[in-house]
């Protein structure tokens with residue numbers, strides 16, 4: 001279980017998160033939702049140790065991740081796909097993936113598994129990352145994070161700005177990861193994607209989790225999510 005307990009984080013003196021609790025179980029998809037600026041990205045960065053906590057802690061089972069330096073977090077099997085992908089644009093697909101492989105000594109077939117999941121990357125290993133299409137770049141960002149064979153994967157708006165066929169492909173990848181027992185924390189604005197994927201949805205408001213909605217309840221009443229989000 002990956003858990004954030006009462007975490008507070010922000011920038012300088014500005015607190016963005018106040019006592020946020022989040023939990024993701026293996027094989028579960030938790031969607032983190034909220035208005036622009038609600039602190040969704042901040043939550044993922046705080047869990048990854050990329051922002052110092054002002055309060056609370058982050059736990060992986062009984063290991064306190066937040067007591068460790070940020071570079072140790074992926075070594076525990078926590079993968080992160082940041083918003084905007086953060087690829088090394090001048091480097092090739094293969095080089096970007098190699099950087100992913102260096103983050104944690106993973107199983108010997110880690111790269112082969114990533115390339116099986118994203119055959120389009122396999123066809124473009126020598127191509128510069130910044131010449132890939134948006135969808136291919138997102139595949140590379142996910143592939144790079146998957147090189148560590150993560151137990152938990154944090155995804156920050158992976159389908160933003162992508163065409164529907166690629167969105168469908170990426171959804172399938174996320175569902176396949178869940179099948180394999182990977183726990184997924186997904187920041188997502190598209191309601192249809194949340195409805196399709198979420199086991200639970202957490203609504204972030206005023207820096208804290210205002211409400212946790214059950215995925216089955218959301219699918220039974222698709223208007224519920226809109227009502228809760230006020231959209």
Ligand SMILES: Nc1ncnc2c1ncn2[C@@H]1O[C@H](COP(=O)(O)OP(=O)(O)OP(=O)(O)O)[C@@H](O)[C@H]1O
Nearest residue numbers: 011014016034035036037038039040041042043083
């Ligand atoms: N590097 C930073 N320095 C100062 N303030 C920041 C920084 N990054 C984010 N913020 C502020 O923190 C708040 C939360 O931002 P965050 O990016 O976490 O929100 P979000 O919910 O992910 O938003 P969006 O949906 O727009 O991506 C915002 O008010 C934002 O302006």
